[in-house]
Amino acid sequence: MRAPFVIQGQSVAADQRAMIDVTLPKLNSHTSLSMPLHVVHGRKDGPRLFVSAAVHGDELNGVEIIRRLLESKALRRLSGTLVAAPVVNVYGLIHQSRYLPDRRDLNRSFPGSASGSLAARVAYLVINEIVKHCTHGIDLHTGAIHRTNLPQIRANLDDPETDTLARAFGVPVLLNATLRDGSLREAAAALGIPMLLYEAGEGLRFDEISIRAGLNGILNVMRALGMLSPSRQRARIPAPFIARSSSWTRAPESGLLRTLVPLGAQVQRKELLGYISDPYTGTQYEVRTHIGGVVIGRTQTPLVHEGEALYHIARFRDDHDDVADEVEAFQQTHMDNDEAIVLPIV
Numbered sequence: 113m114r115a116p117f118v119i120q121g122q123s124v125a126a127d128q129r130a131m132i133d134v135t136l137p138k139l140n141s142h143t144s145l146s147m148p149l150h151v152v153h154g155r156k157d158g159p160r161l162f163v164s165a166a167v168h169g170d171e172l173n174g175v176e177i178i179r180r181l182l183e184s185k186a187l188r189r190l191s192g193t194l195v196a197a198p199v200v201n202v203y204g205l206i207h208q209s210r211y212l213p214d215r216r217d218l219n220r221s222f223p224g225s226a227s228g229s230l231a232a233r234v235a236y237l238v239i240n241e242i243v244k245h246c247t248h249g250i251d252l253h254t255g256a257i258h259r260t261n262l263p264q265i266r267a268n269l270d271d272p273e274t275d276t277l278a279r280a281f282g283v284p285v286l287l288n289a290t291l292r293d294g295s296l297r298e299a300a301a302a303l304g305i306p307m308l309l310y311e312a313g314e315g316l317r318f319d320e321i322s323i324r325a326g327l328n329g330i331l332n333v334m335r336a337l338g339m340l341s342p343s344r345q346r347a348r349i350p351a352p353f354i355a356r357s358s359s360w361t362r363a364p365e366s367g368l369l370r371t372l373v374p375l376g377a378q379v380q381r382k383e384l385l386g387y388i389s390d391p392y393t394g395t396q397y398e399v400r401t402h403i404g405g406v407v408i409g410r411t412q413t414p415l416v417h418e419g420e421a422l423y424h425i426a427r428f429r430d431d432h433d434d435v436a437d438e439v440e441a442f443q444q445t446h447m448d449n450d451e452a453i454v455l456p457i458v
């Protein structure tokens with residue numbers, strides 16, 4: 113029989129599950145706080161994958177993705193170990209905020225330290241209680257509040273294993289992210305742990321396509337790692353396109369934005385993306401993109417100030433038409449084809 117998985121001083125036997133509380137620094141009201149961890153320790157040996165969500169406390173799609181993942185029948189025949197942290201930034205979740213109470217961004221505070229700021233201490237716990245027990249990782253994010261992202265994977269594609277997993281996830285757009293930014297992804301990479309960051313949807317909102325695509329993506333990665341047996345359903349995995357670069361089109365004026373292009377739209381250089389109107393005078397200003405590409409992120413609120421980021425546009429080496437077609441096929445798959453989705457046990 114496989115050796116038990118020991119985490120937080122608790123032992124989880126092979127073929128067993130457990131929910132474990134990681135003690136966090138208390139709230140200032142003396143209320144105790146803990147970060148929940150779900151451990152599914154498979155019967156057979158295999159990789160140890162962590163899946164984390166709500167590192168930014170207002171990014172909720174990942175919390176629902178993990179809920180569905182833990183209900184998936186596929187986990188009954190798991191090889192290896194799944195460690196799922198549905199709410200990493202518990203403080204932010206309570207306050208519906210991206211940040212920690214010390215106004216720091218947890219995803220800029222890794223690898224953290226046991227004696228540092230609140231953010232540094234939470235980061236340190238995540239690294240030592242979760243990441244260091246694992247061999248691979250997936251961190252789930254959304255856009256900020258009032259901003260939505262096309263489902264996309266950001267990862268260091270220069271690393272061959274990370275690149276393979278990024279392609280296996282099954283979203284049409286990959287961004288090669290190699291920044292040194294204090295993120296969980298960077299800290300995991302420094303420990304030799306390949307990690308993907310999934311970005312989809314909007315802060316403080318559930319988005320069904322993003323949730324389904326995220327759940328499927330994790331299961332696809334687990335199959336690629338040999339943690340799950342290959343799918344019997346012939347689910348369509350899109351051939352991903354790797355963005356060459358990306359940039360934001362900003363508001364040329366303050367006012368109210370009427371947008372003309374959806375997420376995933378293919379746009380040409382200088383194309384009209386929307387109008388900003390002055391609410392007093394009614395004067396209209398055109399918003400045009402300075403680059404051609406595919407819209408991978410967008411503001412959702414009409415209220416904009418001059419200089420605000422409105423449309424995130426990615427440029428691709430391949431033909432933009434192909435990317436836009438693939439994005440449309442992907443959205444269609446996750447919208448109406450329930451057969452392609454591993455449905456949770458009711």
Ligand SMILES: [Zn+2]
Pocket residue numbers: 167168171253254
């Ligand atoms: Zn985030």
